[in-house]
Every structure is written in structure tokens, then in C-alpha cells.
Amino acid sequence: MSKLYPGATGDWEAVIGLEIHAQVISEAKLFSGAATAFGAEPNSQVSFVCSAQPGMLPVINEECVRQAVRTGLAMGCKINLRSIFDRKNYFYADLPQGYQISQYKDPIVGEGVVNIDLEDGQTKEIGVERLHLEQDAGKSMHDQHPTMTYVDLNRSGVALMEIVSKPDMRTPEEAAAYFKKIRSIVRYAGTCDGNMEQGSMRADVNVSVRRPGEEFGTRTETKNVNSIRYVTQVVESEIRRQIDLIEDGGTVDQETRLFEVATGTTRPMRSKEEAHDYRYFPDPDLLPLEFSQEFVDKLAEEMPELEDAKKERFIADLHITPYNAGVLTAEKENADYFETLLAAAVEKTGKPVSELGKLVSNWITSDLFGALKKLGKPINESPVSVPHAAELLGLQLEGTISGRIARDVFEIMLETGQGPEEIVEEKGLKQVSDTGEIEKMIDEILAANADKVEEYRGGKDKLFGFFVGQVMKATQGKANPQVVNQLLRPKLDG
Amino acid sequence: MTEFTKLTLADARDGLHKGDFTSRELTEAHLNAIEDASELNCYVTVTADKALEMADQADAMIKAGDAKGVTGIPIGIKDLYCTKGVHSQTCSHILDGFKPEYESTVTSNLWADGAVMLGKTNQDEFAMGSSNENSHYGPVKNPWRATGSDKDTVPGGSSGGSAASVAADISIAATGTDTGGSIRQPASFAGLVGLKPTYGRCSRWGMIAFASSLDQAGPLTKSVRDAAIMIESMAGYDPKDSTSYDTPVPNYEAALGGDVRGLKVGIPKEYRVDGMPEEIEKLWQQGIDWLKDAGAEIVDISLPHTKYALPTYYIVAPAECSSNLARYDGVKYGLRVTGDSLDDMYKKTRAAGFGDEVKRRILIGTYVLSAGYYDAYYLKAQKVRTLIANDFKAAYSKCDVILTPTAPSAAFNLGDKVDDPLAMYLNDVFTVPASLAGLPGISIPAGLSAEGLPLGLQLLGQAFGEEQLLNVADVLETAADFKAKPTKWWGDAS
Amino acid sequence: MSIDKDTVAKIANLARIEVSESELESTVGELNNILDWVEQLGEVNTDGVEAMTSVVETQLPRRQDQVTDGGYRDQVLKNAPQSEHGFFAVPKVIE
Numbered sequence A: 001m002s003k004l005y006p007g008a009t010g011d012w013e014a015v016i017g018l019e020i021h022a023q024v025i026s027e028a029k030l031f032s033g034a035a036t037a038f039g040a041e042p043n044s045q046v047s048f049v050c051s052a053q054p055g056m057l058p059v060i061n062e063e064c065v066r067q068a069v070r071t072g073l074a075m076g077c078k079i080n081l082r083s084i085f086d087r088k089n090y091f092y093a094d095l096p097q098g099y100q101i102s103q104y105k106d107p108i109v110g111e112g113v114v115n116i117d118l119e120d121g122q123t124k125e126i127g128v129e130r131l132h133l134e135q136d137a138g139k140s141m142h143d144q145h146p147t148m149t150y151v152d153l154n155r156s157g158v159a160l161m162e163i164v165s166k167p168d169m170r171t172p173e174e175a176a177a178y179f180k181k182i183r184s185i186v187r188y189a190g191t192c193d194g195n196m197e198q199g200s201m202r203a204d205v206n207v208s209v210r211r212p213g214e215e216f217g218t219r220t221e222t223k224n225v226n227s228i229r230y231v232t233q234v235v236e237s238e239i240r241r242q243i244d245l246i247e248d249g250g251t252v253d254q255e256t257r258l259f260e261v262a263t264g265t266t267r268p269m270r271s272k273e274e275a276h277d278y279r280y281f282p283d284p285d286l287l288p289l290e291f292s293q294e295f296v297d298k299l300a301e302e303m304p305e306l307e308d309a310k311k312e313r314f315i316a317d318l319h320i321t322p323y324n325a326g327v328l329t330a331e332k333e334n335a336d337y338f339e340t341l342l343a344a345a346v347e348k349t350g351k352p353v354s355e356l357g358k359l360v361s362n363w364i365t366s367d368l369f370g371a372l373k374k375l376g377k378p379i380n381e382s383p384v385s386v387p388h389a390a391e392l393l394g395l396q397l398e399g400t401i402s403g404r405i406a407r408d409v410f411e412i413m414l415e416t417g418q419g420p421e422e423i424v425e426e427k428g429l430k431q432v433s434d435t436g437e438i439e440k441m442i443d444e445i446l447a448a449n450a451d452k453v454e455e456y457r458g459g460k461d462k463l464f465g466f467f468v469g470q471v472m473k474a475t476q477g478k479a480n481p482q483v484v485n486q487l488l489r490p491k492l493d494g
Numbered sequence B: 001m002t003e004f005t006k007l008t009l010a011d012a013r014d015g016l017h018k019g020d021f022t023s024r025e026l027t028e029a030h031l032n033a034i035e036d037a038s039e040l041n042c043y044v045t046v047t048a049d050k051a052l053e054m055a056d057q058a059d060a061m062i063k064a065g066d067a068k069g070v071t072g073i074p075i076g077i078k079d080l081y082c083t084k085g086v087h088s089q090t091c092s093h094i095l096d097g098f099k100p101e102y103e104s105t106v107t108s109n110l111w112a113d114g115a116v117m118l119g120k121t122n123q124d125e126f127a128m129g130s131s132n133e134n135s136h137y138g139p140v141k142n143p144w145r146a147t148g149s150d151k152d153t154v155p156g157g158s159s160g161g162s163a164a165s166v167a168a169d170i171s172i173a174a175t176g177t178d179t180g181g182s183i184r185q186p187a188s189f190a191g192l193v194g195l196k197p198t199y200g201r202c203s204r205w206g207m208i209a210f211a212s213s214l215d216q217a218g219p220l221t222k223s224v225r226d227a228a229i230m231i232e233s234m235a236g237y238d239p240k241d242s243t244s245y246d247t248p249v250p251n252y253e254a255a256l257g258g259d260v261r262g263l264k265v266g267i268p269k270e271y272r273v274d275g276m277p278e279e280i281e282k283l284w285q286q287g288i289d290w291l292k293d294a295g296a297e298i299v300d301i302s303l304p305h306t307k308y309a310l311p312t313y314y315i316v317a318p319a320e321c322s323s324n325l326a327r328y329d330g331v332k333y334g335l336r337v338t339g340d341s342l343d344d345m346y347k348k349t350r351a352a353g354f355g356d357e358v359k360r361r362i363l364i365g366t367y368v369l370s371a372g373y374y375d376a377y378y379l380k381a382q383k384v385r386t387l388i389a390n391d392f393k394a395a396y397s398k399c400d401v402i403l404t405p406t407a408p409s410a411a412f413n414l415g416d417k418v419d420d421p422l423a424m425y426l427n428d429v430f431t432v433p434a435s436l437a438g439l440p441g442i443s444i445p446a447g448l449s450a451e452g453l454p455l456g457l458q459l460l461g462q463a464f465g466e467e468q469l470l471n472v473a474d475v476l477e478t479a480a481d482f483k484a485k486p487t488k489w490w491g492d493a494s
Numbered sequence C: 001m002s003i004d005k006d007t008v009a010k011i012a013n014l015a016r017i018e019v020s021e022s023e024l025e026s027t028v029g030e031l032n033n034i035l036d037w038v039e040q041l042g043e044v045n046t047d048g049v050e051a052m053t054s055v056v057e058t059q060l061p062r063r064q065d066q067v068t069d070g071g072y073r074d075q076v077l078k079n080a081p082q083s084e085h086g087f088f089a090v091p092k093v094i095e
Helices: A062-074 A172-189 A228-247 A295-300 A305-316 A322-332 A333-349 A353-375 A386-398 A402-415 A420-427 A435-448 A450-457 A462-476 A479-492 B009-018 B023-036 B049-062 B103-113 B160-167 B183-190 B222-236 B278-293 B306-327 B342-353 B356-369 B375-395 B423-430 B432-437 B466-480 C005-014 C021-043 C072-079
Strands: A005-007 A010-025 A087-089 A099-102 A110-117 A123-135 A139-141 A146-151 A160-166 A201-210 A220-225 A255-258 A267-270 B043-046 B076-077 B116-121 B173-178 B193-196 B216-221 B264-268 B298-303 B401-403 B443-448 B454-462 C087-091
Touching: A005 A228, A010 A228, A062 A123, A062 A160, A062 A172, A062 A295, A087 B466, A087 C087, A099 A123, A110 A172, A110 A267, A146 A462, A160 A172, A172 A201, A172 A228, A172 A305, A172 A333, A201 A228, A228 A267, A228 B423, A267 B423, A295 A305, A305 A333, A305 A353, A322 A333, A322 A353, A333 A353, A333 A386, A333 B222, A353 A386, A353 A402, A386 A420, A402 B222, A435 A450, A435 A462, A435 A479, A450 A462, A450 A479, A462 A479, B009 B023, B009 B049, B009 B222, B023 B043, B023 B049, B023 B076, B023 B116, B043 B160, B043 B375, B049 B116, B076 B160, B103 B173, B116 B160, B116 C087, B160 B173, B160 B183, B173 B193, B173 B222, B183 B193, B183 B216, B183 B443, B183 B454, B193 B466, B216 B222, B222 B443, B222 B466, B264 B278, B264 B432, B278 B298, B278 B401, B278 B443, B278 B454, B278 B466, B306 B356, B306 B423, B306 B432, B306 C021, B342 C087, B356 B375, B356 C005, B356 C021, B375 B432, B375 C021, B401 B466, B423 C021, B443 B466, B454 B466, C005 C021
Parallel strands: A220 A255, B076 B116, B076 B173, B264 B298, B264 B401
Antiparallel strands: A005 A010, A010 A160, A010 A201, A087 A099, A110 A123, A123 A160, A139 A146, A146 C087, A201 A220, A255 A267, B043 B116, B173 B216, B193 B216, B193 B443, B401 B454, B443 B454
């Protein structure tokens, strides 16, 4: 069942666990009133508390507590009504207090399970060990000066959720799928923006190998891996490296490693790796964090719909294909765009969602995604706004324009950003449904092609298409094809 | 002019309110006396200009009818309090040059009420010590000397400069901080009243931390009434300190009713320690008799874990300090000794910046928190601490306050105990248990030793029972009628 | 439990305090004196006793999620031994 890696001496199995650090969405930091916004001038979002000035004390931000609970609920985890903040003691340039306030023995969130979707269509349960709240450190910049490291404390004290998985993953694909799933969960829950480029989400990747069924091997921890693709690369290269190492008679050192983007491999941290002894103990500046079950229940009631539930609802209520439902819910922005557009289309046409769901989902997954792919743009930068898209679909549903014209209008919208009604008006693309006008045109065409009419009546049915084409040509595609069909058939049949 | 420096706070207040003299006159008299007493080394910085400015503001407040108890009163502030733009270095070399950009809550409260800052008082470095011999700025000399002796004695510690300044009449009152006895023991050694309020009564925000779960602000004064006036200004809930307690500050002076009839005073048998000098034992009995004569009921109580309080304290306090003092690393403020790497800079800076006692406690604290020893030392100590707190809870079901000696001896000679840390630690044997339980305590001067040095008695109260505590202390003070003053040997007397 | 020179060197390193070879010797003695003394806590039966987390019997107060602090870089850097271009500056770190 589990994937095995062949080596020179036999098969190996990999054991993978992830510690994901997700930055909490909040205005202010975990224990101070300084701002959390990304990209500010160095040390401009730093208070006396987050720069650890003498005599400064922490006071917890209640929104960070709520966000941690929401995330725990979203992962189906046990919420601990009493948790304790500990100090994790170590020295580093960007750790101004000389300790990080974290949670050690009593985290705010306990065990849970998330389901990951694998490429073969199967799903697998991955255990979540815990989630705890902690402070982020500042940022050290080593490349700004030949002999100095520069320290920016803007991030110092920003709230992080550390989500620790159980060692339940066995392949790079599973590790990537899990990381992706956690990202989806926090983004749907609104607790972390999942922006990996800005460092809002990163993973410490633990990898070890063993003979199938045997005890866990010694693991390495690769720090701060900040993309799903890199997680795959770290796991792949660590599995290969560890197998080769052991088979060559070596042993895996329990060590911290860094990922090198250029080579796609890991290397040990260059700094002297001393045995860490963090000397955790309860932070005496804080009391235990306690809240009631009602507090948790209220947050549970207010939880937004998450990926799995949304996907199921799309399939069941909106009659969307499972494939399309999967595509639309994989990214929160896609689902948001879809649902907003669907609501707009309902309002425009007065038709029920069950009728429109499929049309809207098809349009997004084929027309819109195709166009965005060509443009290389994400959906939140789509040149076609939701109101414009709704207008376009509305025009089509009302019969104002045909499907073919709709595609042309869409092309113009992509180029110019213009609204579809405006385009249709300007270019005179309105569909002709006036039966009198169309009838007159049909009569003219039948008269001009008497020979073809004879052939048709002689049994050459295929010529029907020819006559439709002639009518469409005469109207520059604007004739309503249904009306054309309705009128043409009796006239031809005589 | 010397008259002004002999006044108690209450008398000075009354004179100021009546318009007999101004705060400027009072302040100038103290500034002159400070200059004359420089060899006592009470102050590490004198803020003369600021003092006069504040005095003028206070005089305006009084004129406007906005006077509070401390308005216009010149006081000394322990160096450990952060005072904006002023030397705030907790008498440590590691904070060389540090002038905070913020003001501690306790001093802010005092300034808001119109108190006048004379300067920052000397102390044991980071409040670690019982003799004020651990200051980077040299020891403080106690104005008291044994009868007929010219040997210098210690003023106790860690608030030694504050105590000596009040005893030498170079401040009307002073702020101290008490972690294990650092207000009460120096009060006893210098013939003063020293109040450590309940943990949580005063904000710790802006007080340079030693041991967070124990540190509390309090006053050193010439009388119980003065202590009541000072604490009323210093105390109060502070949302910036998570361990601050949200309860209104009563009018403490109004609690001094002089009536203790029917009150139950507990006498803990475990405080009769081996080797306690007979004169202290006698003084204690005297105190019991005074309270009995005033109508109080004497009750024998037991605090069975008293013996374990000091060892518990010497695990908990160093553990917290080892973490609290990690921020002094040469990066953000204070001393930096350059090294050839970041770690080298840390090690050289901290080796040069901390004195021997501070280093000793950091090392002990680091050890008791380290992997493999946490349970045996730190966790064990925190459990014993629970038992000690429970002892007090049980005792207070039988009595209202507890009477004990403050210290096991009178002031000793400078240099006598510097080479024996353990002997120094034993000074706090009577003060530490209440600190561990977070309870309020007050030392009242009750008599003189055979050598003519002051001795204090300690009253311990219930959590937030400061009113009752002050009331009993007032009765004890009246009965003891301690009028002795040190014979002036410094300055213009020499 | 008695500690030796190696242990003292190890904890001094953890605490980032440089201790010279000659200081090590005396420190071992001092720390052992203190540790021997605190070891009397072993006599106390603490079975089933909760460790003290705080003497304050109240709830942890929580702040609202509002930006109320920061935005004063010059004050934050004012006491720094070395700062450059708005950063704290320390000897170069190699990761």
C-alpha cells in the first residue's frame, strides 16, 4: 500500500512529518499593540515590548486566540480550554527577548485529522498532533554589509500558529498534498493568508527512512521551506540522500538542514550546531490562558464553510461535476469568484442556482481559466470583473447574444476591460429574434437557391445546415439560431 | 533648613497643604542634604534640575487645590524603575548608558500625583542581594553604625540606597522593590517602615525584571502613615501588566484607625529558627505583648513548610532571572563588548556586564531549567511553592495577620558576608515565604539591638489585605514608639 | 547531584557567559554549595501537588486586536550600541 523506495540493498520506506508555521491574520502582534502589515520600513512596526526593552511585559491579543481556536476547529481538533504559555530560551540576533513565548506542554489545540486528496483519486487521513500559538522572531539580513548582520524586528512578536503533523506521510506527494490542504484550511478559515512568498506560511520538514515495518530511523529537519514545490524537493532529495548514506555504511545525523533552491537539495546549517536545550518553563509574566466551551461554540457557529464541505455542496446542490467542484474549491479565490458570479447571475436572470450552477462553473473552468492561463494571471487579477461576467452570461441566457457571439464579446472584454452590454451595443451584436425579419430573409435565400431546395426535398437532408449557415451569414451571426431552425424547417419541407 | 529633611511625609504634606512652605523649599533642602551625604553613595544619579521643575509644578498643583498625598514630596526612586530619559540601569554595568524612552507605571502614577523625583537610588545589581554590596556603582553605607563604632554597616538590600536615603534624611520617602525581602529587610536594617504589597497590587510595567512571579513595588518610609500615602499613589490596576490585579485602590490612610481589638494575630512556631539571636526573640515577644495589650488575640499557628521557602526561592528566582536577563546581549541597548562572532560578542558582553552574584544566579537558573533537571529542581520547587501558599491559606483561617521578626540579625558590617553567598541568602529567611505566596508584608522599626542598631518586626497580611495590615502596623508603631535616629557621622559632621 | 567543570562550562555556554578556566574552578564549588543546599526539597512529599503557575487568582487579561503601539523607530533604536539604516547591527552571522 505504502510507497517503497528501492535501494541497492532492498526496499526503504520514508516517514515524513511537517511542522507548519502559519502567520495569524491579525492587525496587531500576539503580545503587543504594534502592527503586523507586510513590507513596512525596517523597525517601524516595533514597540518597546517587541524590542524587549527592559521592564516591558506581554499582554495577549484576543483575536490571535480566536484565530487559533478557529484553525483548530477547521482541522477537527480538540480545543483545550486551558493552555499555558512557556518560554523557549535561546540566543539569536533576531530574538530580542532571548526567549520565544510559545506553548510547550499545554497547547491551545490538541489532536485532529485532515484528509488529503492524492492524484490517484484516493484520500488519506493525516493526523494533526497539535497547534500552538507562538511569537515570530525578527529578521536577520546577512547580505547587506560585509561584516555585519542587520536586524529588523518588524516581524518580532507577530503571532504564529505552529501546526504539527503526526509522522503519517510516506511520499513527497503526500507531504505536498498535506501542506496544500493545511494552506487551504487556514485560508478558508480566514486565519492565515497562506502567502508563502511573504513568509506567511513555511514548513519545517522532518524526514527519515526505515525498512518497511521497522522502527523509525533518525530524522533530519529541514527548516523554513516556503513553497509546496520545495517541500516535494526537500522530501525527495532527503529520502535519496539518506538511503544512499545508509547503504554506503554511514548513519544519518539528527540535524537541522537548509534547503538550497538552486540545487533543489538540502545541506546542513553551517553555524555550529550545539545540542539545543531550550529550558522551557511557564512564562511568569502571563497567567494560564483559559476560556469557556461557550466561547469555542460561538466561534464554531460563526465558522465559514471550508473546502471539503463546499465541494460536497457544489456537487449535491448545484449539480456541478465532481471534477469542476474540485477545481473550483482548490483555491479559495476560485470558489469566491464562482459563488459571487453565480449569485450575480441569479439576480440578473431570475433563474435558480440549480439551473445556473453548471453553466457558470463551465464558463469559469473553461472560458475564464483558459483566458487567465494565457495571460498568466491569477483569478484575483482577472481583467473580467464579476459584474461584467454576470452581464455576459445574462446576455447569453436571455438570448440577446448567441454562444458564438458571447465568445467574441469575451475576447473583447479581455482586451479592453469593457462591459459586455456596452460592447454588444457598440458593435450591434444583438441577436435577431424578430420572426418577420428572419422569415423574409429565409424566403430570399430559398428563392436564390432553388436548386439546393430541390436537392433537399429530394432527400439530401444534410443541406439543412447549409441553409442555416446562409441565414447566419446574412445576419452576421446575429440571428437567433433557434428561431432560424423553427422557421426554416416548415418552409423547406414545404 | 535641616528641619525640612526631618519631616515625615505626612507632616510635609500637611505643611505644604497649609502653605507653611513650598515644595521648592522642601526639594532644595533635600538636594543640599544629598550633596552633603554623597559618601553614603545612596544615589547613582541626582536629577536636581528635574526635581526643581517638578517641585514648581507641584506647588502650582497645591495652589490650584489639586493636591494629593504625595504632591510636592521629594522622593528617591530605585534605579530599577524605568524613568524616561534618566539613568535606569538597575545598577548593572550591562545597562551602561541606558536611558529608557518610557516611564514605568508606578513612577508615572507618582508623577501624576505631583511627587518630585530627587534621583535614582543605589541597589544591588538587578535587585540580587541583601546588603547592597552587589552594585556596579559601589556599596551603600548605612547611616547607622554600632554604638561607638566607626565601622560601616550595610543598609540591607536590594533596596539599600532607597533605605539609606530615607534613614539619612536625604529623601522623605523612596520606592523600593521586593522579590524576596528587598524592601522589608533594608527597612529593618535602617530603622524604617517598608511595605511590600500583595503581588499584583502595583504594576510591574517598566520595572526592570529580576524574578517576574515575585517582583513587587513598594515604599520605604519614615512611618506607617507615610507608607499608606505612598502606596495609595503607587498602586493600581494596569492593563499593560497581565499579572496586575483589577481591584480599586482604597484610601489606605483612612484605614489607620488604631483599633485592633478582637483581631487575631498568628505567631508561627516555625519562625523560631535555630541560632536566632536572643535579642530578636525578645523583640518578637515584645511585639506580641504590645498587640495583646492593644486588645488583639494571639493565636499559635503553624506554617509547616517554612523551612523549605528559602531553597524554593533559590530555585524559582534564579530560573526566572536566567530567562529575564537573556535580553541583555549587547544588541539593543547597554554594554557591548565586541567579539569575533555574534556568540563571542554575547559571551564577552555578558561576562563583563554582569557582576558575580548575577552570574551565579543565571548559572543556577540555567542549570535548574536544563534538560534532565527541570523536574527535580524547578518543577519540584513550584510544587513546594504551592504547599507554602497553602500553609498561609490554612493559617489565615485561624488568624487575620501574622507577626514575625523581619530579619535574623541587625545590620552587619560592610564586607562581612560578601564571600559567603549562602550566609547572605539566609538574611531573607523570614521575608521569602510571603513573597512566594504573593502576600503583603510590612516591616516596622521596633527597637535597637544591644549594639544600638535598629531591628524590625514584620507583619504579614492576606491577599489585598493592605488596609488591615497597615492598621495593625500603625498600632505596633505607636506601641514601639521608635524615635531613634542614626548619629550623623557623614558630610559636614565629619 | 553534584556538578563538575564540564557541566558548568556547558551551562555557561547555554547562558552565553564567558567563564575563564580559573573562574570555572571556583564556580563549580559555589554552585555545588547552593545546589547541595536546595536539594533538601527532596524531603518534601509533593505527590499530587499542582505546581504553582501564578499567585494571582484571576483570568489572563486580553487586549483588543488594534494597532496601538510601535511606529517610533528612532526611540526603539536610541539605546542601541550600533544601528545602521534603521536596523540593529551585530557581527555577521553565518547560517
